[in-house]
Amino acid sequence: MLRPWELALSIQRDGELPIHLQIAQSIIDEIQRGRLPPGTPLPGTRELAERLAVNRKTAVLAYDELIAQGWLRTQGRRGTFVAPELLANVGAASPHARDETPLVEASYRLYGAPWQQEAPSQPGTIEFSDGVPDSRLIPFDVLGRAYRRALIATARANRLAYGDPRGERPLREALAAMLGMERGLSADADNICVVRGSQMGIYLAARLLVRPGDHVALDALTYPRARETFRAAGAHTLSIAQDEWGMLPDDLERQCRQQRIQAVYLTPHHQFPTTVMMPVERRMRLLALAEQYGFAIVEDDYDHEFHFSHRPMFPLASVDRGGKVLYVGSLSKVLAPGLRVGYIVGSKDLIDRCAAEILLIDRQGNAVTELAVAELMHSGELKRHIRRALRVYEARRQHFAELIESALSPFASFNMPEGGLAFWLKLDPRLDIARLERDARAEGVRIKSSSRFADDGLAVHGLRLGFGNLTPEELTTGIERLRRALLKQSPL
Amino acid sequence: MLRPWELALSIQRDGELPIHLQIAQSIIDEIQRGRLPPGTPLPGTRELAERLAVNRKTAVLAYDELIAQGWLRTQGRRGTFVAPELLANVGAASPHARDETPLVEASYRLYGAPWQQEAPSQPGTIEFSDGVPDSRLIPFDVLGRAYRRALIATARANRLAYGDPRGERPLREALAAMLGMERGLSADADNICVVRGSQMGIYLAARLLVRPGDHVALDALTYPRARETFRAAGAHTLSIAQDEWGMLPDDLERQCRQQRIQAVYLTPHHQFPTTVMMPVERRMRLLALAEQYGFAIVEDDYDHEFHFSHRPMFPLASVDRGGKVLYVGSLSKVLAPGLRVGYIVGSKDLIDRCAAEILLIDRQGNAVTELAVAELMHSGELKRHIRRALRVYEARRQHFAELIESALSPFASFNMPEGGLAFWLKLDPRLDIARLERDARAEGVRIKSSSRFADDGLAVHGLRLGFGNLTPEELTTGIERLRRALLKQSPL
Numbered sequence: 006m007l008r009p010w011e012l013a014l015s016i017q018r019d020g021e022l023p024i025h026l027q028i029a030q031s032i033i034d035e036i037q038r039g040r041l042p043p044g045t046p047l048p049g050t051r052e053l054a055e056r057l058a059v060n061r062k063t064a065v066l067a068y069d070e071l072i073a074q075g076w077l078r079t080q081g082r083r084g085t086f087v088a089p090e091l092l093a094n095v096g097a098a099s100p101h102a103r104d105e106t107p108l109v110e111a112s113y114r115l116y117g118a119p120w121q122q123e124a125p126s127q128p129g130t131i132e133f134s135d136g137v138p139d140s141r142l143i144p145f146d147v148l149g150r151a152y153r154r155a156l157i158a159t160a161r162a163n164r165l166a167y168g169d170p171r172g173e174r175p176l177r178e179a180l181a182a183m184l185g186m187e188r189g190l191s192a193d194a195d196n197i198c199v200v201r202g203s204q205m206g207i208y209l210a211a212r213l214l215v216r217p218g219d220h221v222a223l224d225a226l227t228y229p230r231a232r233e234t235f236r237a238a239g240a241h242t243l244s245i246a247q248d249e250w251g252m253l254p255d256d257l258e259r260q261c262r263q264q265r266i267q268a269v270y271l272t273p274h275h276q277f278p279t280t281v282m283m284p285v286e287r288r289m290r291l292l293a294l295a296e297q298y299g300f301a302i303v304e305d306d307y308d309h310e311f312h313f314s315h316r317p318m319f320p321l322a323s324v325d326r327g328g329k330v331l332y333v334g335s336l337s338k339v340l341a342p343g344l345r346v347g348y349i350v351g352s353k354d355l356i357d358r359c360a361a362e363i364l365l366i367d368r369q370g371n372a373v374t375e376l377a378v379a380e381l382m383h384s385g386e387l388k389r390h391i392r393r394a395l396r397v398y399e400a401r402r403q404h405f406a407e408l409i410e411s412a413l414s415p416f417a418s419f420n421m422p423e424g425g426l427a428f429w430l431k432l433d434p435r436l437d438i439a440r441l442e443r444d445a446r447a448e449g450v451r452i453k454s455s456s457r458f459a460d461d462g463l464a465v466h467g468l469r470l471g472f473g474n475l476t477p478e479e480l481t482t483g484i485e486r487l488r489r490a491l492l493k494q495s496p497l
Numbered sequence: 498m499l500r501p502w503e504l505a506l507s508i509q510r511d512g513e514l515p516i517h518l519q520i521a522q523s524i525i526d527e528i529q530r531g532r533l534p535p536g537t538p539l540p541g542t543r544e545l546a547e548r549l550a551v552n553r554k555t556a557v558l559a560y561d562e563l564i565a566q567g568w569l570r571t572q573g574r575r576g577t578f579v580a581p582e583l584l585a586n587v588g589a590a591s592p593h594a595r596d597e598t599p600l601v602e603a604s605y606r607l608y609g610a611p612w613q614q615e616a617p618s619q620p621g622t623i624e625f626s627d628g629v630p631d632s633r634l635i636p637f638d639v640l641g642r643a644y645r646r647a648l649i650a651t652a653r654a655n656r657l658a659y660g661d662p663r664g665e666r667p668l669r670e671a672l673a674a675m676l677g678m679e680r681g682l683s684a685d686a687d688n689i690c691v692v693r694g695s696q697m698g699i700y701l702a703a704r705l706l707v708r709p710g711d712h713v714a715l716d717a718l719t720y721p722r723a724r725e726t727f728r729a730a731g732a733h734t735l736s737i738a739q740d741e742w743g744m745l746p747d748d749l750e751r752q753c754r755q756q757r758i759q760a761v762y763l764t765p766h767h768q769f770p771t772t773v774m775m776p777v778e779r780r781m782r783l784l785a786l787a788e789q790y791g792f793a794i795v796e797d798d799y800d801h802e803f804h805f806s807h808r809p810m811f812p813l814a815s816v817d818r819g820g821k822v823l824y825v826g827s828l829s830k831v832l833a834p835g836l837r838v839g840y841i842v843g844s845k846d847l848i849d850r851c852a853a854e855i856l857l858i859d860r861q862g863n864a865v866t867e868l869a870v871a872e873l874m875h876s877g878e879l880k881r882h883i884r885r886a887l888r889v890y891e892a893r894r895q896h897f898a899e900l901i902e903s904a905l906s907p908f909a910s911f912n913m914p915e916g917g918l919a920f921w922l923k924l925d926p927r928l929d930i931a932r933l934e935r936d937a938r939a940e941g942v943r944i945k946s947s948s949r950f951a952d953d954g955l956a957v958h959g960l961r962l963g964f965g966n967l968t969p970e971e972l973t974t975g976i977e978r979l980r981r982a983l984l985k986q987s988p989l
Contacts, residue, residue: 023678030681033816037781074810075777088777114759117705120662120852137659145652149645152865156644159835160637167629167834170612186515189522201693201859208858213609234857267606285567285580289529318566324525342659343651343864360612365726366700367693371863372835373644 024059025066032067033076036087045087047077131450131483134471135278136308136427140341142397144390148340148377151386155376170360170368172199172348173375179382180334180348188309189323190332192350198359199370201345203307206333207231209349209359210268210303211238214331219267222260222300224252226465228277229457231270231305240267244460249420251276251283254290261298268301273321274309275425278458278469282423288321295329302330308338310391311473312424313399322350331355336378338426339391345371346378398426398473401480405472408484416491417468426473434466436494444490450483516551517558524559525568528579537579539569623942623975626963627770628800628919632833634889636882640832640869643878647868662852662860664691664840665867671874672826672840680801681815682824684842690851691862693837695799698825699723701841701851702760702795703730706823711759714752714792716744718957720769721949723762723797732759736952741912743768743775746782753790760793765813766801767917770950770961774915780813787821794822800830802883803965804916805891814842823847828870830918831883837863838870890918890965893972897964900976908983909960918965926958928986936982942975 035041048056050064057064068085071077078088126132171177177194184190184197200206207230215221217239223232225244232242243266246256252271260266271291273283283291295302304321322332335347349359363369381387405428406421417430432438438455445452455465472480527533540548542556549556560577563569570580618624663669669686676682676689692698699722707713709731715724717736724734735758738748744763752758763783765775775783787794796813814824827839841851855861873879897920898913909922924930930947937944947957964972 026678026681030815037816037818114708115705115847115850116708117850118853119846119849120856122849122852140652143652145649149648152644152648153641156641157637160632160635160640160833186518189518201863204857205859213607216606216608230857237857323522324529326529341652343861345859345861345863354611355607357611357614358607358609360614361610364612365696365722365729366858367697367837369835369837371693371837371866372833374863374866 025063025070028053028057028059028064028067029070029074029076032071036076041087043087043089047085047087049084126446126451127449129449130446131475131479131486133450133452133483134427134474135453135469136338136425136471137342137474138311138338138340138394138426139397139474140343142390142394143340144381144386147386148381151377151380152373155380156373159372159376168369168372170363171197171356172370173372173379175383176346176375176379177348179379183382184334184350189319190350195353196350196356198349198351198356198363199375200347200349200359200363201367201370202337202342203305203333203335203347204230204234205366206335206347206349207234207270207303207305209362210270210331210333211235211240212362213355213358214268214301214303215240216267220264221268221270222257222266223270224272224276225460225463226278226458226467227270228272228305228307232460235268235270242460244463245269247276247279249279249281251279251281251287252291254287254294257291258294258298261294261300266298266300268303269295270303270305271321272305272307274306274312274318275422277305277307278427278455278467279429280422280425280427280469281420281429282318285318288324292321292325292327292329296327300329303333304330305333307333307335308425309334310339311395311398311426313395313402314423328352336387339387339394340378340381344374344378346374401472401475401477404477405470405480405484408480412484412488413491427469427471430468430470432466432468436466436491438465438468440494441490444493445487448486448490450486450490452487517555517562520545520549520551520556520559521562521566521568524563528568533579535579535581539577539579541576618938618943619941621941622938623967623971623978625942625944625975626919626966627945627961628830628917628963629834629966630803630830630832630886630918631889631966632835634882634886635832636873636878639878640873643869643872644865647872648865651864651868660861660864662855663689663848664862665864665871667875668838668867668871669840671871675874676826676842681811682842687845688842688848690841690843690848690855691867692839692841692851692855693859693862694829694834695797695825695827695839696722696726698827698839698841699726699762699795699797701854702762702823702825703727703732704854705847705850706760706793706795707732708759712756713760713762714749714758715762716764716768717952717955718770718950718959719762720764720797724952727760727762734952736955737761739768739771741771741773743771743773743779744783746779746786749783750786750790753786753792758790758792760795761787762795762797763813764797764799766798766804766810767914769797769799770919770947771921771959772914772917772919772961773912773921774810777810780816784813784817784819784821788819792821795825796822797825799825799827800917801826802831803887803890803918805887805894806915820844828879831879831886832870832873836866836870838866893964893967893969896969897962897972897976900972904976904980905983919961919963922960922962924958924960928958928983930957930960932986933982936985937979940978940982942978942982944979 050068051061054061054064068077072079076088077085079085174194176199177197180197181192181194184192200209211234215235215238219240220243221235221240222243222245225247235242243260245252247253273288275282302321306320320332322330332350337344337347409419416436417432419428419430422428442452442454452468455468459465475483542560543553546553546556560569564571567580569577571577666686668691669689672689673684673686676684692701703726707727707730711732712735713727713732714735714737717739727734735752737744739745765780767774794813798812812824814822824842829836829839901909901911908928909924911920911922914920934944934946944960947960951957967975
């Protein structure tokens with residue numbers, strides 16, 4: 006027979022549920038624990054209400070819920086009973102109570118490493134990114150209207166149902182035109198697959214090019230998440246030696262002779278993290294090696310637009326003869342990372358394979374965002390925004406260079422980056438960088454850990470400091486604090 | 498020496514490029530083909546302009562481009578030359594011309610099946626979906642404003658940089674509250690990971706639960722893309738026998754005795770494709786089996802909100818004692834698939850593993866969409882919309898039932914679906930369904946192929962017809978056309 010104090014007990018527990026659902030829930034508990042066997046008569050709603058000191062209507066609602074769900078059965082005058090057909094299963098479930106178990110225990114095998122959440126910074130901390138843009142600069146008013154128009158137009162036309170996994174056609178066409186006009190890439194809409202930021206482009210490249218055991222080569226210092234992504238696909242990653250102009254083709258060739266290399270991941274336009282642009286002769290050599298050794302090149306051109314010196318150099322993909330380059334681009338840096346719009350450029354065959362993968366991964370992208378961005382490209386707003394943003398970033402870059410020059414020169418040297426939203430500081434090798442990161446934090450400035458750039462165990466004597474998302478004042482404060490952190494390791 | 502007619506030739510090719518970039522491109526071609534060796538003097542810009550019948554400024558721009566990129570070197574008075582440092586690499590690339598090769602040849606190994614694009618329908622074709630909503634019903638005006646506010650707020654606060662891979666906190670909190678109030682799920686924001694539609698939820702479940710060679714069981718008739726997703730993760734998929742109430746626990750237990758089953762994928766609320774709701778006693782039995790044989794349950798509750806009879810039954814996850822259920826939900830059906838907002842509910846440990854996967858797959862979701870949806874949930878707009886939409890869908894469901902009853906009764910029988918946006922028609926087994934699909938198309942109505950629901954080779958004598966996204970008029974026309982297609986297979 007029902008013991009009301011247990012109900013009362015369990016009702017205290019679950020603050021989120023409305024009271025009648027809490028009652029229903031706790032009765033389900035009793036049934037599952039076998040303490041209310043099938044056929045057990047339940048107290049009338051008035052009695053239950055009194056026992057639990059709740060409104061009678063609440064008790065009625067609770068029983069209705071349980072009857073609707075099939076837990077209870079009402080037999081008119083005779084009253085309400087635990088449903089007899091539950092007989093077979095009662096008590097089969099484990100006896101411990103709900104609140105003792107998490108919603109989903111990892112009692113079955115669970116794969117993948119858990120995510121480590123970064124400890125939040127103190128308020129007022131200056132966060133040096135690894136080169137993110139300042140979304141305060143985006144034309145949010147224009148974009149907002151474009152969003153609204155895209156939403157209304159698509160919704161009215163019932164076009165917000167499932168669409169093309171390669172992305173909304175207007176955006177693919179706008180991208181094809183832009184790539185042709187500005188980057189010398191001859192691609193049409195069928196050569197383009199819209200993805201959720203360049204990270205998804207890298208992920209798809211890994212899925213399409215790599216099988217467990219394959220070898221993939223990356224710069225010795227590279228974008229850490231790219232290395233992780235190829236490893237997660239089962240690849241053995243190799244490191245290509247670098248000098249101040251980026252990767253050394255001779256070292257790549259040496260490694261090609263040692264084993265079959267399936268793919269090479271590179272950021273030729275603004276090397277990540279060192280910011281240098283790959284010289285044309287190395288580009289030629291790289292393409293020749295791709296021909297000779299049959300590897301694919303994944304060209305990650307994550308912030309092509311932000312180039313300060315001369316017009317940006319054409320991507321490898323635009324001078325690729327052998328069809329070896331898979332080109333990954335992004336609009337996240339140009340607009341805002343939170344919008345998640347990137348793209349892959351490749352042969353129709355490759356793009357169709359991307360589409361097949363996307364159908365399983367996330368089906369398609371966000372149609373409203375894609376159409377809003379397409380409108381900004383067609384209207385020329387995007388180009389105007391890029392020009393405006395470039396002027397701001399160029400000023401910040403100049404200011405940042407002077408700050409570093411004056412405040413950090415004893416510890417760090419740098420070359421002015423030709424493009425991108427970050428500087429690469431070469432640090433005095435006697436500095437303990439792990440300690441620097443801790444000291445910086447204590448001073449109220451946060452820097453991205455350099456060890457992430459290198460393959461396991463390789464020491465890094467450099468620092469990538471993003472300047473794009475910070476105002477001149479924030480940059481000044483940040484460098485001041487970094488200087489104080491560095492001084493703790495004097496005398497140098 | 499440069500042969501101008503070749504330049505002229507290649508310049509015809511590339512309609513997308515501005516003329517000066519076409520010239521630059523074709524000179525790069527000549528250099529790469531070894532027909533303009535390093536050190537070769539180029540004609541002056543005036544001469545080049547005359548030869549090519551272009552404006553001289555265009556010729557100057559072309560040379561500037563090539564000099565900037567390092568292909569050419571200018572030596573003041575002496576003129577312009579092919580850069581000598583290219584020596585090492587000239588001619589290394591394959592000799593065939595640009596236009597003969599696709600942008601990216603699959604000359605390296607390419608994995609994954611290419612995507613087959615569906616042939617587009619004739620205009621005026623009635624498309625029966627497998628149960629998508631009508632995005633014409635969504636409160637696009639309210640949502641549009643919410644989008645704009647979210648965009649402006651986040652952009653101004655520079656909050657559109659990279660965020661939490663689990664999704665924007667306000668959305669996770671709104672989801673936790675909703676799941677507690679309406680589905681008896683006690684989850685907080687740390688038990689929830691926002692994903693891009695329920696498909697991504699299934700994809701992540703497969704990544705986290707399955708290793709190549711594991712066994713995963715699904716209903717004999719199920720959501721085809723779920724089966725594909727688990728297979729793509731390397732799982733052997735097993736089929737669980739079904740009766741008119743859904744999967745048979747006895748058959749699942751029989752298979753559990755034969756081999757270790759790692760996970761079971763189910764749609765208990767509205768079985769896909771047959772629409773039936775799993776009875777409570779089978780739910781109990783299923784959970785008991787999960788305890789006993791240690792398999793995980795992936796509960797795909799893709800359209801929980803659209804339930805017509807009584808209040809929807811609590812999900813399995815809400816009565817899960819042993820922590821075996823990984824719950825996948827979606828807002829795509831409630832709002833619009835094109836918005837791509839879904840979620841996974843599980844233990845913090847599982848959610849943290851999801852986050853780690855997401856960092857490699859697409860980094861994070863679309864912050865603007867997530868915040869806009871969160872606002873609709875907080876303001877109650879979402880609930881109001883669901884109530885409005887339910888009334889519309891219920892009327893269409895009633896209308897559709899009468900249509901089928903009157904027009905298709907000789908060929909098909911059905912049970913009124915208690916929920917969801919589709920009917921399941923049991924068809925006369927003598928009907929050739931493949932032929933029916935062809936005949937239907939000829940009549941101007943398109944139906945989703947039933948063979949996709951079944952595991953390879955299993956014959957299906959049913960048809961899933963979505964009614965939600967079609968107006969009463971469209972439903973009437975569609976069923977009349979379907980009737981005509983069916984009549985072609987008379988006499989039955």
